[in-house]
Amino acid sequence: MSKTKVVSESLTIMTEMIFPNDTNTLGNLMGGNLMRMMDVVGAICAQKHCNRIVVTASVDNVSFKQSVPLGSVVTLQAKVTRAFNSSMEVVIDVWAENIPAQQRVSTNKAFFTFVAVDQSGRPIDVPQAIPETAEEKEYYEGALRRRQLRLVLAGRLPASEASELKALFDIQ
Numbered sequence: 001m002s003k004t005k006v007v008s009e010s011l012t013i014m015t016e017m018i019f020p021n022d023t024n025t026l027g028n029l030m031g032g033n034l035m036r037m038m039d040v041v042g043a044i045c046a047q048k049h050c051n052r053i054v055v056t057a058s059v060d061n062v063s064f065k066q067s068v069p070l071g072s073v074v075t076l077q078a079k080v081t082r083a084f085n086s087s088m089e090v091v092i093d094v095w096a097e098n099i100p101a102q103q104r105v106s107t108n109k110a111f112f113t114f115v116a117v118d119q120s121g122r123p124i125d126v127p128q129a130i131p132e133t134a135e136e137k138e139y140y141e142g143a144l145r146r147r148q149l150r151l152v153l154a155g156r157l158p159a160s161e162a163s164e165l166k167a168l169f170d171i172q
């Protein structure tokens with residue numbers, strides 16, 4: 001398997017129309033249904049990067065900036081920001097479009113972490129992700145800090161070992 005892959009190789013875009021089954025009683029897309037779509041597009045992107053089975057390890061904070069009415073067309077874009085050992089951080093951007101009105105709004109952005117596993121569910125190493133554009137490089141740079149923060153919050157990393165967070169929280 002290749003030891004590196006450029007970020008653009010695994011870019012994944014999914015487009016869905018919002019039907020009555022997807023909505024809440026106000027006729028807007030249910031948050032949980034949107035999160036399911038985000039999980040699917042993110043997992044496809046992570047699979048494309050590593051050519052392995054992946055599982056969702058964590059989802060960072062998801063905010064719902066804007067309701068998405070019935071009949072909207074939702075576009076989700078997933079990109080690997082950085083790969084570590086077996087884990088990959090994927091950023092997912094979501095836009096909702098009212099095509100007849102020619103309106104398109106950004107509704108969500110979230111970072112998901114996927115872990116590549118073997119047939120027995122054990123973590124397995126993945127290729128490194130090489131950023132090329134200025135935006136990809138910015139995401140790459142911030143990924144270690146976000147990883148440490150989520151691992152501290154998950155109780156998997158002592159705060160004292162979170163080198164990237166020392167400046168943020170003034171940890172001695």
Ligand SMILES: CC(C)(COP(=O)(O)OP(=O)(O)OC[C@H]1O[C@@H](n2cnc3c(N)ncnc32)[C@H](O)[C@@H]1OP(=O)(O)O)[C@@H](O)C(=O)NCCC(=O)NCCS
Nearest residue numbers: 055056057058084085086087088113115117123150151154
């Ligand atoms: C994710 C999972 C494979 C990690 O297994 P583990 O035995 O804890 O393995 P490790 O401690 O070696 O961690 C493996 C990687 O997962 C990452 N990881 C584990 N928990 C994490 C979390 N909460 N957030 C982010 N990354 C996490 C580790 O940082 C590590 O990354 P690295 O290899 O790039 O350094 C395991 O916890 C699992 O299978 N969870 C269930 C996944 C699932 O079913 N998801 C769908 C939920 S419905």
